[in-house]
Each structure stands twice: as C-alpha cells, then as structure tokens.
Amino acid sequence: MDCVPRISRAQVFDALSSMANIAGYRAVVEAAHHFGRFFTGQITAAGKVPPAKVLVIGGGVAGLSAIGTARGMGAIVRGFDTREAVREQIQSLGGEFLTINIKEEGEGAGGYAKEMSKEFLQAEMDLFSKQCKEVDIIISTALIPGKRAPRLITEDMIRSMRPGSVVVDLAAEAGGNIETTKPGECYTKHGVVHIGYVDLPSSHDKVEPKVMICLFFIIAISFHLEFIR
Template sequence: MEAILLRQGAYCVNRCFRGFLKTSCVRFAATTATATFSKTRSEGLRIGVPKEMFPNEKRVSLTPNAVKTLTGKGFSLIVQAGAGVSAQYPDSDYVKAGAKLIESGAKDLYAQSDVVLKVRSPLIDKEVNLLNTNSTLISMVYPAQNKELVDKLAERKITLLALDCIPRISRAQAFDVLSSMANIAGYKAVIEAASHYSNFFAGQITAAGRIPPAKVLVVGGGVAGLSAVATARGLGATVRAFDTREAVREQVESLGAEFLTIQFKEAGEGGGGYAKEMSKEFLDAEMALFAKQAKEVDIIITSALIPGKPAPKLITKVSTSYTFVHAHRRVSGSPI
C-alpha cells in the first residue's frame, strides 16, 4: 500500500515538474518576480534530481518516465544514486530513461546542475549552500512560513519557482501539486486510522448480534478533508465533517456525510475560496463542538489549514484525553 501511494505521489509531483519545464508558468523568485532561466534553450540545460534529505521523505521529484520525456526534449538529466529507490524506482530505470547517475553524492550533483528539482524545500544547514550561484530551484517551499530560507536563497542569487505558490485556477491545474498531495494525504489518513482501530470499520451483522460501523469526524473540508470523507464512507464508516465555510456543506453531503454546524454566524471563506482565520468567539464555539463530538466518535481526522499559516490545533489535550478514557479506541490525527 505504501509503495503504491509513493509511486502515485511521485507521479503527481513529477507531472507538475514536467509542465514547469515545458511551458511558461507563474513564478515566485527569491530575487525577483521576473527572474528567468539563465539558459533559454533546453539544449545543454542540466537538470538535477537529488535524493531528498528531509527525514522520512521517500518521494522523488521525477519518475523515469518523466526523465525520458525531458531527455527527448533535449534536456540533460542527472540523478543522484538512490534518489528514487524509496519510491520503488531503481537507479537502473533512470539510466535506461537516459539520465546520468551520480554516485559520488549530493555535492557533485548540485555542482553539475543548472536546475534542481526537489519535492521538499532545501534544508538550510545541509542543502542551500550546495546550490550553484545563479542556478534555479523548483520545489515546494512555503515562502510565507520560511522567510529565512528564502533570504538564504536570495543571497545565493537562486531563482526559486515555488510549486506551492501556484494559484488554484483552471489553467494551472496541471501544476497543482498541493491538491494532488492533499488528496493522497486524506486517503492515507483514513487508512492509517483504520489500521489502528480495534473493531470492524464498516460494522458487521452476525448471528451473535450487530457491530455498528466506526464513527469518523473529519475537521476541515478542503481537498484532504473531502478525500478523507470519501475514503471513510467508501470503507463503510459513518462520517461527520466540519468546516468554517458554509459552501463546503454541499460537497460533504454529496459524499454521504453529515455536515456539522455551530450556533455562531461568521463568514469563514477568505480570498480564493480558502478558509480564513476566525474570531475568538467562533473558535470557542468550535472547540466546544469538538469536545462534544470527541465523546461520540471513534476516529478524528484533522485537515484544517489556512494558507501561509501553521495548521491550527483544534483537538485539545482535554478533548483527546477524555476521548481515550471514555472509549479506549480513538485515533486523533495530526493536521495534514
């Protein structure tokens, strides 16, 4: 199961990378918003695919199929040995696709790369200084939350194309790695919860009696939350969901789940359809709802997220400790 998810995740990410390199796109540059590649033609442009250094990161930025496509366009691909092994892509597949394998480590790969493709943002203490001055980095960076990283990249005159800054509009859907990864995260959250749940997820009717299905609460109705709702419903659970945006109700109910509300009127939708930060009064009412729901449900999955902000902590120690003591089989998910 994990291998399938990793390959799917790699496919979603590398599809975006291919699109970036083949067409013009919205760019976030560490130095200037109009920064461009130092080389305007694909011929001779060296693209590096390093092995991710972030702890427990098993994804890879390009699959062998994507490498084959890019080499066919005239790009030179160099891949660090072992970059795709954790995602079930052996080094031999990259070599067959036309990439040059770098076995001497990340330092040599970065030194030879005009463009570096990564899944995670570079680690400040390990990877930033490996990037060539005036080179290009294509990666998820979250600049609003990583100002120090952006400043370090600017000091090295790195052109940064932040995948997470692409607007969610129809013509940019091919580059939307946030939605594709969130979809996988929501699915995986339910699978992980089901593996910890000590009863039948879908319930059972036997000669000895009836076992009710699991009750699942999903907090947040974005891409990850809706994916979790759909997956839990598909496995036979009874699902409830909450979101600050009333517009999400129709989507939740169309998946067969119950949409929870609170007796407090406040618009929860910000710019671009995303959720926004709510008032203290709304949050207090929200927390009271979660404390009540925690006594009733078997599994809680949180997926609430506000762009450019840390994930909100919506399930308190008071709620979770009471939940665990009350029923002895609860799974509380961290923000996705």
C-alpha cells in the same frame, strides 16, 4: 509547487491538491489499521458490531478525500469546515455537515480558510468537545496558508475519547491541529492512538512519483507551447 494560484488555468499544475488527495485517502487507511475494528457495521451470530464514527475536520481536498474513503468503507462520517460553501460537497459524499450557531464566513483569499473570530472559535471548540465523546476516529486537515495550523483539539478532549480511538493529524507538519500530536510519530496517549506522520503521500511510492512526473511533464509542455507562440 505550493505557490500555484487557485485559478482555473492553473488547476492542471496543482501538485499540492494531488498530494492532499493521496494524504486524505492514506489517513483513513492508517486509522483503520490502528483502530482494529470494522468500519462498517456487522451483524453476526455473536451479536451486532456498530459502524465506526469518523469526524473529519476541514473540507479541503484532503478532508473530502478522507470523507469519501471513510464512507466507502462503511463508516458514519461527520465533517466540519468554516466555509459554508463546503456543505454541499461534504453531503454529496455521504457525510453529515456539522454546524454551529454563530454565522461567520470562513472563506478567505483564493478559496482557502481564514482566521475566525474568538466567538466563532469558542463555539467551534464546544462542538469538537462534544464530538470527541461520540466519535471513534478524528482526522484533522485544517490549515491556514502561511500561518501555524489552528489548535482545534485539546488534550482534555483527547482524554474524553473512548480507549482505542484514533486521531490522525494531517496538519502535523504545520504545528498540528491536535495539542498532543508529535510530528512524524505514531504513539498512544490517554488510550488514544495518535498518528502525526508528515509524509503520508510518499507511503504510496507507486502512485506519488507517477503523479509528480505527469505534473512536471504538463508544466514543461505548457512552457514550451507558451515559448513557441
């Protein structure tokens, strides 16, 4: 199902995007559960609670779903993607689009992200190093089709995060964007909760089967119509 081409005619068959949408939503729910603090800011008689700051790496379907969900819960959300075309989509959801000084187009074949130059990657790492010291939650979704997921967050960056912070690596199954991710596990290291689940869509067991059934039904109908022509 992940071999469906990214063209207009094939959008209705795109199971990968449907599952990524669920994964992005669930990533925020898991992060909120383990964070243990309000996402939205609160003013109480005992004082002011600042809103959570969330960094979402990757502006694909999962990343945009995570940005929209986190903003809906009241968090301050920052997003980054190598593709300039994603800027408008992130901003339309209320997120801040982060940039670096090096101009390089990150869109490859089919609209997916491609591998970047060493200079771009270094500037990107410098940006993430700074952001790790400021944000409470990181959700990484960066993938390159057919290759290992790019390593974007190092262990030193994790050490620089505040105790109680949460990182969710949606690329865990492909090797992970975060150096300290353990695929399929949730654990704490350097005071930071690491979530590396590889089956987040299946956690919504009342939604995922319905989505898949609808997709297979549409495929069956489409092949039938093509056959009788």
